[in-house]
Amino acid sequence: MATDTAGRFSPHMRGVTVTALASIMxxxxxxxxxxVTAGAATAATDPKGVFVLGGAILVQFPVLQVVGIDMKDFSTKDYLYVAFMTFSLWFVCWGVLLSTNTTF
Structure with missing residues (x-):
């Protein structure tokens, strides 16, 4: 139709972009x-690690806007998806780093 405007991303590319950014973050x-928790006696229970996670979740939404994702179309489900994907990758990767006593 003549009144439809083409978005910058197709729905598939929008989903791939959001998922990739959440996973990388x-x-x-x-x-x-x-x-951040390298010097702590019990790094796994240090709350600074969770604060880093919260920051990583919050910083994604402005980045998505800069990339060109239309944030007006985001529903509660989309925000929860980004938070869950970021948390999942953070949890698994930080668990591996803690288990192997990896330091940077």
Whole structure:
């Protein structure tokens, strides 16, 4: 139709972009949590690691806008998806880093 405007991303590319950014940010947050809690006696229980995760989740939404994702179309489900994907990758990667005593 003549009134429809083509978005910058197709629905498939929008989903791939959001998923890729959430996954990468989860891994980056895990490495950052490992760096931030490196000197702690019990790094796994240090709340600074969770603060890093929260920051990684919040910083994604402005980045998505800069990339060109239309944030007006985001529903609660989309926000929860980004948070869950970031948390999942952070949890697994930071768990591996803690288990192997990796330091940076």
């Amino acid at each position: 989860g891994i980056v947050a895990a490495v950052a949590s490992s760096v």
